[in-house]
Structure formats: C-alpha cells, structure tokens
Amino acid sequence: MDASRIDTLNQKAYDILLQNRRHKAGFQYTEPSPESYPYQWFWDSCFHAIILSHFNAEDAKKEIRSLCSRQEGNGLIPHIIYWDEPSPETMRIDGEIDFEWGTPGTSSMLQPPMLAYAVWDVYRRDGDREFLKEMYPHLYHFYTHLMTDRDPRRNMLAGILSPDESGEDDSPRFDRPLSLPPRHSAEENFAKRRELADKNRTCNFDAPFCMKKFFWVKDVTFNAILVRNLRRMGAIAQEIGRMDEALNFRRTELNVANAMRDRMLVNGLFWSLFGDDYDKIFVKTWAIFTPLFARILSPEEAEKLVALHLHDDDAFNTPYSVPTVARHEPSYAPGGNEAGFSWRGPVWMAANWFIFKGLVNYGFLEDARRIRDHSALLIEKSGFRENFNPETGEGLGAKNFTWGALVIDMFAHDI
Numbered sequence: 001m002d003a004s005r006i007d008t009l010n011q012k013a014y015d016i017l018l019q020n021r022r023h024k025a026g027f028q029y030t031e032p033s034p035e036s037y038p039y040q041w042f043w044d045s046c047f048h049a050i051i052l053s054h055f056n057a058e059d060a061k062k063e064i065r066s067l068c069s070r071q072e073g074n075g076l077i078p079h080i081i082y083w084d085e086p087s088p089e090t091m092r093i094d095g096e097i098d099f100e101w102g103t104p105g106t107s108s109m110l111q112p113p114m115l116a117y118a119v120w121d122v123y124r125r126d127g128d129r130e131f132l133k134e135m136y137p138h139l140y141h142f143y144t145h146l147m148t149d150r151d152p153r154r155n156m157l158a159g160i161l162s163p164d165e166s167g168e169d170d171s172p173r174f175d176r177p178l179s180l181p182p183r184h185s186a187e188e189n190f191a192k193r194r195e196l197a198d199k200n201r202t203c204n205f206d207a208p209f210c211m212k213k214f215f216w217v218k219d220v221t222f223n224a225i226l227v228r229n230l231r232r233m234g235a236i237a238q239e240i241g242r243m244d245e246a247l248n249f250r251r252t253e254l255n256v257a258n259a260m261r262d263r264m265l266v267n268g269l270f271w272s273l274f275g276d277d278y279d280k281i282f283v284k285t286w287a288i289f290t291p292l293f294a295r296i297l298s299p300e301e302a303e304k305l306v307a308l309h310l311h312d313d314d315a316f317n318t319p320y321s322v323p324t325v326a327r328h329e330p331s332y333a334p335g336g337n338e339a340g341f342s343w344r345g346p347v348w349m350a351a352n353w354f355i356f357k358g359l360v361n362y363g364f365l366e367d368a369r370r371i372r373d374h375s376a377l378l379i380e381k382s383g384f385r386e387n388f389n390p391e392t393g394e395g396l397g398a399k400n401f402t403w404g405a406l407v408i409d410m411f412a413h414d415i
C-alpha cells in the first residue's frame, strides 16, 4: 500500500480516537462508539491504548489508568465502567433495553485479558519504567484473580461465566452451553444471556462458589489471550526487578499453554470446553487461529492450520477476510446485524488484528499482508463500522466504532 493511503488511515484513526474521547471524574477514556456504546469497555480500552501509543503515549497511559481505577477488591477489572454519576447500573442495548449487568457503576464481569499486552506496548514506546511500576500492582492482582477465582480446581485454564466475558457475545461457540440450536433469533440469544446474568446476580457474581453452576466455559480465545499476556507479565515483572514473580508468571504461562494443548487440541485444532466434563464445542470460528497469537503451535501445526482453514473457500477464505465463523457452519450469518447478530460471521477488526499478529509470529507474511490490506480496504470502503460483511464488505452495526483504528498498528509492522 502506498504511503499516502497509510497516512490518511493514520489521520482518520487518530481522529476517531480523539472524537470519542471523554473526561469524567478526573479520568480520560475513549468510548468505542458514542451512539451505541457510550461507556468505557475493558478490552476496547486495551485496544485504544495500543493505538494511542503510536500517537501519544501519555494519552495511552491515561486510558489504562482510568480502566484500572475501578478494579475490585478481588482483582477483577470490570468489563464496563459506566462513569456517569449517579451510576446508572444499566446497559443500553440498541438504545432500547435497559438491563442490569453488575454492581452499581460497573459491570461485574471480565473481558479477554489484554491489559498486560497493552501496558507493555505503551512501555515500548517511551520506556517509562515508572508507569510499569505504577501499573504492576493492578496487573498482578488482575492476573492472580484469573488464575484463582477463575480456575478454582487448579486446572490451569481460566473459565468464563457468560458469553459476554469472551467479548464475542453471540458467537455460536456458546450455543450449546446456552442450550440453543445453531439457528435461532437474536431475541432468543439475548433472552438466554439475560437469564444467565440474572442467575449470576443471585450469586453476587461470585465465581468459584456459585456462578460456575450456570455456565462454565474454558474458551480458546480467552485462554490464548491469557497465555500471551502472562508472557508479558513475566517481561514486566522482570523489567522492574521482581525476578521471582517474573519466573512465576512464566511458569503459569507454560502451564496454561500445556493445559490448552492437553485438553483442547484435536487433530491440530483447538476447541473451547464446556462444563465439568470438559466437553469440546466443535464449532469452527476464528478462535482456531488465536493459538497463533499465543505461539502455542509448532511450525508444522501452524502451516497446516493456515493451509487447511485460512485458505479454505468453504471456511475462512472470503472476498473480505476474515469472517468470525466458518462459511460451512450452519450458524454462519455474514450479514449479521440485519438479523441482530454480530459475532456469527461478520469481520471484526480486533479479530483480524489477532490473526494478523499470529501470522506474523509464524512468518506467514503474505497472509498477514492480505489480512492487513483487506482491513484497510474495509475501512476505506465502509468507514469505522462495528463489523463488516465478509462477502460484500458492507459496514454493519455501530457507527464511529474505534476498533478500525487497529489497522494502523498492523501497518506499524515493517512487513
């Protein structure tokens, strides 16, 4: 891609982050989409920090500080901070449904644990070790919470208590755990998730003792992201001279990676697990590529994964890549949002970003460049939308959605 197109993308990316910036109670953060998601969201803020680190490291730090400011006593950092005072305790879905999602002012749930990754990316830009020291206690308690409360039986896999904790709210990976067939309506899907949140509320969002009775999934994407972030925790601890803890994080990283291989891997593909018996959920989504991001595949396994699945016209090789669900799945709905669905086929920029990083890890540079070009093309064609139809490139869902700006992090790679 020529330099002027990249410059324009950079400009537009920075503009959208600035447009969506908010200041509340002495903190600064970015709304993913002012119309549809007018709050602070966990993994969104991690993406924002990664993007902002290219423009202004101080703003990236502010985004992270704001996210950590509402950490709970048990280490959890909530997936939504509503910020408005008085706290609304509700979440607007499509501007219509008001829905309680947690404790006052925040949700009481997680999202994929991208925080250490984001903190390290920011540190890489300006070498501010004081920032690492400042963030370390938050990070330490957050990842310790994941490895204790979310792994009560010490199986070295972190569990999620609701599809929403995966960040992929209506993904077909969660149909079976929710007792839904591959084809159902968005209303049915939402009703199930709402019922689950109500049950979790009766347990006061207490994971080890109660919530896991209702929905207990060891998700591939969540754990792959955890592995990658534990590695960064090792690096952060080492950088600030906490050698014992660095070693512990490295050990935990290896243990989670090994547990993923032991329990999730079948014929080269990793599958999410469900319930006490660790039943595998055989639904093919983009999650199969996240082990590339975590670097837990051998080069031969990675080669096969790319050749047999990423390049497969019947699976993930669409005119605009990468769809979040394989074409051959009965749940595949490329025009997602028309039916009220979003993670059942449409391309999401964060998913593309994870796959891109994974491909770069393993040296599949041509494939990485193709995904990066498709991502840029989608934004040029359809703007900063929430997601995109993988068959036509049409923009879907929320408008002025920040995740498209991740493309500039892809172009920061000299490949």
Ligand code: GLC
Pocket: 032, 033, 037, 041, 042, 043, 044, 167, 168, 169
């Ligand atoms: C949607 C996405 C979720 C994201 C949120 C805010 O609910 O599924 O991953 O964090 O929007 O952008």
